[in-house]
Amino acid sequence: MKTKTILRIVLSSPSDVEPEHKIVARVVDEINRDIAEHYHARFELIHWKTDAYPGFNVEGPQGLIDPILNIENADILIGLFWKRFGTPTTKAGSGTEHEFLTALKSWRERKQPQIMMYFKEKEFLPKTVAEAEQYALVLQFKEEFPSEGLYWTFKEDDQFERLLRHHLAQYLKTEFKAAQHALPAEAPATEGKAVIRAHCETLKARFSTINLFGDKSGDAQPAASGIARMGDVATGFVPLFLKEWLAENDTRQTTPLQIEELFFNQKTAFHYLIRGLPGSGKTTLLRYLAYRFACQGTTNDGKEVIPVYMRCKAMRLDQNQLENLVLEQINDDCASRKQYLALTCSERFLETPMILLLDGLDEIEHPPTSEIIGQELVRLRKKFPRCKLIVTSRPIGLKREEFPGFQPLDLLPLTDEIIRDYLIKWFGDNSDSVNKLQKMLEQKPRIGTLARNPFLLSMICFTYEQGGDTALIERRSDLYATCTRYLLERRYDPEHSPCTEQDYEQTLKLLKDLSWRFFLWQEAHFPVDQVNVLGKQLLKADLIGETEDCLDQVQRQTGLLQRAKEGFTFVHRSLWEYFTALSLLDKKAGFVIRHAANPDWEEVVRLYAGLLPEEDDIVALVAGLWNINRPLALRVTTEVHLPAVKLIKPLIKAEEDNQSRLLLIDSLEQSLPLIDESQRRELLNETLSILLVDCEERDCEVIYHAEQLLRKQHLQPLEPGGLIHRLFDLEHAAARQKKLLDDAENCFQWIKVSGGTFLMGDEKHGDEEKPAHKVKLDTFYMTKHPVTNRLLASFPFGNKYPNYGGETHPAIGNTWYEAYYCAIWLGARLPAEAEWEFAARGGRGGKHTQYYFGDDANDLPDHAWFGDVERRVAHAVDERNPRTGKENLNPLGLANMHGNVWEWCQDTWHGNYEGAPSNGSAWETGESSYRVLRGGCWSNYAQYCRSARRNNRHPDYRSYVFGFRLVFVP
DSSP states (O other): OOOOEEEEEEEEOOGGGHHHHHHHHHHHHHHHHHTGGGGTEEEEEEOHHHHOOSOOOTTOHHHHHHHHHOGGGOSEEEEEESSOOOOOOSSSSSHHHHHHHHHHHHHHHHOOSEEEEEEEOOOOOOOSHHHHHHHHHHHHHHHTOOTTOOEEEESSHHHHHHHHHHHHHHHHHHHSOOOOOOOOTTOOOTTHHHHHHHHHHHHHHHTSBOOTTSTTTTTTOOTTSHHHHHTBHHHHOOOOEEEEOOOTTOOOOOOOEEHHHHHSOTTSOSEEEEEOOTTSSHHHHHHHHHHHHHHHOBOTTSOBOEEEEEESTTOOOTTOOHHHHHHHHHHHHOSSHHHHHHHHSTTTTTSTTEEEEEEOGGGOOOHHHHHHHHHHHHHHHHHSTTSEEEEEEOSTTOOGGGSTTOEEEEEOOOOHHHHHHHHHHHHTTOHHHHHHHHHHHHHSHHHHHHTTSHHHHHHHHHHHHHHOOGGGGSSHHHHHHHHHHHHHTTTTOTTSOOOOHHHHHHHHHHHHHHHHHHHHHTOSSEEHHHHHHHHHTTOOHHHHOOHHHHHHHHHHHHSSEEEETTEEEESSHHHHHHHHHHHHTTSOHHHHHHHTTSGGGHHHHHHHHHHOOOHHHHHHHHHHHHHHOHHHHHHHTTTSSSOHHHHHHHHHHTOSSSHHHHHHHHHHHHHGGGSOHHHHHHHHHHHHHIIIIITTOOOHHHHHHHHHHHHHTTOOTTSTTSHHHHHTTGGGHHHHHHHHHTOGGGOOOEEEEOOEEEEESOSSSOGGGOSOEEEEEOOEEEESSOOBHHHHTTOOSSOOOSOOOOTTSBOOSOOHHHHHHHHHHTTOBOOOHHHHHHHHTTSTTOOSSSBTTBSOGGGGGGTOBOOOTTOOSOOOTTOOBTTTTBOOBOTTSOBOSSBSSEEEEEEEOOSSOTTOOSSSOOOOOSSOOOEEEESOOTTSOGGGGSTTOEEEEOTTOOOTTEEOOOEEOO
16 A cells, blocks of 8 residues: 555635634545545645744745745645635735735646635625725635636535535545555565564554543543543553343343453454443443553464554445455554555454454444445455454444344443442542442442443542532432533643633533433434534634534543534433433423423433422422322432422322322333333332332332332342331341240240141132142241231231221231231241141141041031121130130141131132142232132131132232231241
8 A cells, every 4th residue: 555645735715714714624634534545645734823833024924824835835725715805915915815826826837736716605795894895805806817717606604515525525536546455465574573563562552541531631630630540541441341142032141251251362252243332431442452452462373463443433435345444544553664564464464363443333424334334344254254353333223133253242331349449440549539439329329320331430430539529429410510510621631721611601501402402303413514503593603613613622622422423422321311401490390391291301300300409499390290200200309409208298198098109100110111221220219219118108009019010120129128128127027026926915826837748729629729739848837826916016007907806816807918018027928828728737647638627517616616607706816616615726736727717828819720839839920910818717608618728809808807827937
């Protein structure tokens, strides 16, 4: 590949076309990036404002400028006029005319430079005589334009941009032949190791830094600062984990993979497709890999490792193949032709051990290239199978089947250990800061969830380092507000003078307005043409410049934005949502509440609530949301500085029964897909904690539905630290049980039921008892009596049935939900149906008869309370049978297993035993919501009191003949 030709462009114009100056610079940059490479050329733009320096000359300022511009040796002169002709010089009517005449004379003598002259014809009405005179000179110049030349006119800036881009491209096509990229014909490899090592040393230096917040965030930092430490790739790189990319319906468990294992193990796969969300560390990972490979030296077989890092954004394949773009990248990276030939000889180019690192597959701006890049990567893999390919992209639009031969990997959120290690590196010897931040992340789970994203973790550290107070980051809105201000003020750069408040406010206003407008359209990418149009209404050009320039500056200096496709996007969606929420502070509350019904506005409304400073505004917002979107109203309370109970409890108290809370829990479940998956579980736990703990929920049905929702999200609410564990104070369940056991008046006593095998069910009666089947149980304990009124009085949840009988009577009228939680509150549980029947039959050694004593119902009066239809209250649990003078005890010593009260079991109802578990566990699968009851009651006939007899009711059903007893396994 030959050395590139440098083409000098001189820009000449008066001062009234400053916007066009920026267009010229931008177009030249784009042509260099997208087209000039194909012609082995590169444009160099020269203008007196950027290239001249102060001084004096006998011919005045133009005498200083001319030698610098060196127009006679330029390749192109671009001239621009609109309404001003310019200041006269000693040799011409203006500097621009002087430069034009110089170029014209040179062209007539040497056919160099080519002159491209443009006149802006946008309507202009002079307001002074001087303006009219200047405009007249421009018109005169155009009328007297030399006959050899051709000029162009335009009215709008976008028209000029299109013209200039087309003209420069045509110039290249006319003056140069497109480069025919091909492998050099067996370039000598003898230059070898020393040349390649020199090349890799250059790459090491290039990739040795991490820019946390834009291009220059680590540059002028004191060595003691966190940014300085983390800006060093060897220190600041986060050791990310990856896992195999599984389909949505694939529930297989995969083991997290380490970077060392994946990329530096000679036995691992060669081709990887890595996907990750914004801010997850994709670009930093590839830059780190480029650094590590550049440091590696040689492989086990003595070959020099050659990394090639490429940003996908500007790729244009057109008629080129991907290997030609790789050649161009190597050409750009090389300091000499000798290096280029050594890297691209046939034994090294795209062979072992060359490693191609392609960053940002989703950012390709050229639509045709974006459509075919997957096919081109697969073709390259097949053509050069020994070259390692590592490609990154956002997940959107990626399909595994389009990349055969690539191992798809997902970047995983940071682990607790990695976060801790990152804090230690950032704060160095300041262990107090590390401990405070770690404690805050533990106490604020959702901020802890944000910290699992590398970019947001660096925001957290930076904000704390600048502000020195964890309160600044304990709520998301505070974190974003503080950190974005620090970044926009460039507090990370001690060599930069802080921006004025006016500049800051203008930039903030721009970001807010653009965020809000594009959020209304649900367009995450902000196209440049639209950005510039919208920005004209917002910015003072003399204060902050063109909109695109302003956003480019924000991108370079803060990292909050990044270039994507043909515009801008926020580096993380939550930042887009934050600036949108910030813009809502200027809107009326009704506007926000109306949009709260739209699922897309969920996060924005929550962040908006966190930004509200006034208590009355927060109360009004939550009340308004309660009427249209209760799940969101509940979630909003997790963002504000007021206690959630103060906002929600009055709204709940206004409801008459539990139906509204049950509907709220259902709505919470339905709305979960609106929540980012990484935050879903923590946020659900937090919102249900408000509903159950803060608002002191006592309805067991509501609590149960909340528990089931938590379980669906793979949380463990009954385990230590779990929400239900806290609600019922299960930490003290064992002590509570012992206290109640020690009080004999509670009639609370455990009976051991040794495990064994028995025949469950009955083939001679109803279908619901069939088929009879063997079940094997382990040893368990069951209470001698059902729970009594006296014992239940200690349980602070649920509703007590109004007809209690006496303190030693069975506690009746409880729903299944209340029985379930009373058992848990005491460190026990309800019996499985198999356990109940096994115990009723007398346990191990019991006979398969209708009753524990045999089959004859005529003997039942000696063993049970039954058949008394006139009686309205159950018998006391310890009441003696007048026929025998004894308690109704079975062989295990369990009282009243037949009759007195029906007893709730753990199991859901099934119409028969087909598919029932054989290990004695509760059978809770299936679609039925009904629960099982066993044992019969005092008013039932004998057949209802059989050991195998089954009954069922909905778990919210109350009856004065329903009670329950407890089981636990030591």
